[in-house]
Amino acid sequence: MSIKITTKLAEKSNISSFDPENIVFGRVFTDHMFSCDFKNNQWQDFRIEPFGKIALSPTLSALHYGQAIFEGMKAVKNEDGVITLFRPLENLKRLNHSAERMCMPQLPEEIFMEALEKLLLLDKEWIPAKRGSSLYIRPFMFATDDFLGVKASENYCFMIYACPVSSYYSHPLKVRVEETYTRACKGGVGAAKCAGNYAASMYPTRLAQKDGFDQVLWTDGEHHQYLEETGTSNVFVITPDAVYTPQLNDSLLAGITRDSIITLLRSQGMNVIEKQISINEVIGWHESGTLREMFVSGTAATVTNIEMFSYRGREYRVNAKENLLSTDILNTFNDMKTLIIPDKFDWITILQESTIMHQ
Numbered sequence: 001m002s003i004k005i006t007t008k009l010a011e012k013s014n015i016s017s018f019d020p021e022n023i024v025f026g027r028v029f030t031d032h033m034f035s036c037d038f039k040n041n042q043w044q045d046f047r048i049e050p051f052g053k054i055a056l057s058p059t060l061s062a063l064h065y066g067q068a069i070f071e072g073m074k075a076v077k078n079e080d081g082v083i084t085l086f087r088p089l090e091n092l093k094r095l096n097h098s099a100e101r102m103c104m105p106q107l108p109e110e111i112f113m114e115a116l117e118k119l120l121l122l123d124k125e126w127i128p129a130k131r132g133s134s135l136y137i138r139p140f141m142f143a144t145d146d147f148l149g150v151k152a153s154e155n156y157c158f159m160i161y162a163c164p165v166s167s168y169y170s171h172p173l174k175v176r177v178e179e180t181y182t183r184a185c186k187g188g189v190g191a192a193k194c195a196g197n198y199a200a201s202m203y204p205t206r207l208a209q210k211d212g213f214d215q216v217l218w219t220d221g222e223h224h225q226y227l228e229e230t231g232t233s234n235v236f237v238i239t240p241d242a243v244y245t246p247q248l249n250d251s252l253l254a255g256i257t258r259d260s261i262i263t264l265l266r267s268q269g270m271n272v273i274e275k276q277i278s279i280n281e282v283i284g285w286h287e288s289g290t291l292r293e294m295f296v297s298g299t300a301a302t303v304t305n306i307e308m309f310s311y312r313g314r315e316y317r318v319n320a321k322e323n324l325l326s327t328d329i330l331n332t333f334n335d336m337k338t339l340i341i342p343d344k345f346d347w348i349t350i351l352q353e354s355t356i357m358h359q
């Protein structure tokens with residue numbers, strides 16, 4: 001089955017405003033965007049239009065009660081101009097998981113993939129071919145009922161827009177282990193990629209940034225003892241014996257990068273352990289000199305080292321400088337996405353005219 005997408009082209013491309021050598025994260029958007037509406041229990045009115053403002057009612061349900069979810073993914077172009085996506089169906093799966101938690105409708109695969117394909121091919125000139133750069137893609141869904149009362153909306157909008165990016169962080173991170181504020185708690189919505197989780201994290205993040213940190217390293221809401229993640233990325237801790245990452249629970253966002261790293265490292269024979277990791281355990285490794293490396297992982301953040309964490313006012317340096325596992329992982333992912341090495345996990349989708357094809 002195939003959906004019918006109507007297309008209204010931009011009168012003039014905005015691409016001259018975009019300098020691939022000097023990309024500012026999240027400020028310049030491609031020429032077009034995709035939208036469709038959920039009305040009468042059905043997705044309809046699939047359309048690609050020039051990127052621009054949308055008219056909304058002040059009563060829009062999403063603005064008041066926060067039914068709003070999103071995804072983040074990237075398209076990469078190699079030197080031969082081949083465009084790839086990395087595990088796009090995992091993003092769809094997670095979008096639908098978030099939708100279920102927030103009482104929002106499921107989005108069918110054909111809408112997601114055909115919208116992506118058509119939009120990205122139309123704006124393919126915007127995908128930078130420089131290694132490490134990519135086109136960040138933002139699919140999102142929000143409630144559109146014009147109704148004052150608190151209830152799950154009956155109408156929704158799903159949209160996709162995109163913007164060229166280089167890396168999100170350009171330096172290793174300093175993070176503060178958070179003990180006062182909580183990002184997500186048991187039974188809450190931490191495992192959903194919903195807008196409100198970000199709203200909740202902004203104040204503690206601002207406090208940490210005022211003190212010179214890049215990010216908060218969240219701990220569990222109950223004990224403030226077990227590592228969870230940073231604001232937009234999952235976290236890994238490396239010792240000579242194993243690669244550790246917090247085990248998934250309902251207050252953690254199940255990153256696709258996280259899952260890919262676990263699969264990749266295990267395929268290379270490494271001992272990857274998903275478990276509750278207490279901050280005291282990490283400090284113990286630091287004190288015994290076995291804390292080799294820490295990094296965060298996410299689509300926007302890629303794989304970025306943590307050079308220092310602070311806990312109860314004390315700073316702990318993670319001194320890894322050479323032979324970083326994070327650098328190896330990043331290179332392997334970049335090589336996979338640009339088809340330099342074989343895609344043995346079946347993660348890469350090559351974007352082509354008219355059909356989305358697996359390699």
Ligand SMILES: *Cc1c(COP(=O)(O)O)cnc(C)c1O
Nearest residue numbers: 232233234253255256257298299
């Ligand atoms: C999106 C996100 C991540 C990373 O997920 P990826 O699929 O790897 O991009 C991690 N934590 C939070 C809170 C997120 O929103």
